[in-house]
Amino acid sequence: MKIGVVSCSGEDCLGGTISRLATRKMLDEIYPEETVTICLPLFLAGGVEERGFAQNFPTISVDGCDKYCAKRATEKYSGKVSDAVMVADIIGKEAAESGPLSTKNLTAEHREMVDKVAMEIKKKFEAVLKSSSAGKKLNSGCGCGCGCGC
Amino acid sequence: MSKKIMVIPCSGMGKVLGLVAREAALKVATELCPGEAQTVCLAYIVTGDQEAREKIEGADCLPIDGCPKLCAAKNAEMAGGIIKREFRAVDIFKEHKGAKPGDATALTEEGWRMVDELADRVKDAVKELVREG
Numbered sequence: 620m621k622i623g624v625v626s627c628s629g630e631d632c633l634g635g636t637i638s639r640l641a642t643r644k645m646l647d648e649i650y651p652e653e654t655v656t657i658c659l660p661l662f663l664a665g666g667v668e669e670r671g672f673a674q675n676f677p678t679i680s681v682d683g684c685d686k687y688c689a690k691r692a693t694e695k696y697s698g699k700v701s702d703a704v705m706v707a708d709i710i711g712k713e714a715a716e717s718g719p720l721s722t723k724n725l726t727a728e729h730r731e732m733v734d735k736v737a738m739e740i741k742k743k744f745e746a747v748l749k750s751s752s753a754g755k756k757l758n759s760g761c762g763c764g765c766g767c768g769c
Numbered sequence: 770m771s772k773k774i775m776v777i778p779c780s781g782m783g784k785v786l787g788l789v790a791r792e793a794a795l796k797v798a799t800e801l802c803p804g805e806a807q808t809v810c811l812a813y814i815v816t817g818d819q820e821a822r823e824k825i826e827g828a829d830c831l832p833i834d835g836c837p838k839l840c841a842a843k844n845a846e847m848a849g850g851i852i853k854r855e856f857r858a859v860d861i862f863k864e865h866k867g868a869k870p871g872d873a874t875a876l877t878e879e880g881w882r883m884v885d886e887l888a889d890r891v892k893d894a895v896k897e898l899v900r901e902g
Contacts, residue, residue: 627810627812628811629810630780630791630795630808630809635810643782643873644874646873647872656782657782657783658781658838659782659815660811660814660844661840663815663844664839664843664844686813686816688812689812695817719799721792723792
């Protein structure tokens, strides 16, 4: 079972950097085997395969600011997201919308923000994983999909 | 020049190429040419919002892509940006065969040197565009 995590990676504000790094933490450390991602701009620049991403995987969007670009673009071009994480809700709107940050200049405070956001993604990830696994179980061995086990 | 030059990186999530492109764009916009260039969120352009289009429509753009899929260039062009020159992190990588730049999460010293080289090339293009007016 794989779950998609799609980050905005916003280049205009700190929230984008935090969003990117928290998503990378899911891919590198927290659920490396279960997490997949896609470059958001590929929904437009890519082909049918890329646009099928959210149909092929339950997807969680991660946005840096309240423009919700990752969520909206995923739903516009690919499919409905299973859940959404808003970085500004976790680290505060003012911080999230402050200037862009190079990973070269990450401080301990920034790393703490990344960890907090990654934990929120993890929480939602596990909920999606649970419900998706339950759905799978419900339908397993049952052609009619009613869960009766026939 | 009515608008600042838009330096738009792909910020690709899956490969170190995307991070190099992203860091080079940030360096140009915040350190090398803060008065002449700015970044814009590619994800915002992808949404197709009117406000995002207005931001980029008719503006001189220098997309920095990580890989040959050229997401930044394609999306900027679709949004009405004028592509003046395209940069690709992969071209820098080809000039440094065998280098270990890091990964999509963090760069090594070699990776940062590639960022510096790419950023210098983009800076030169920004200065050239400014001279042309």
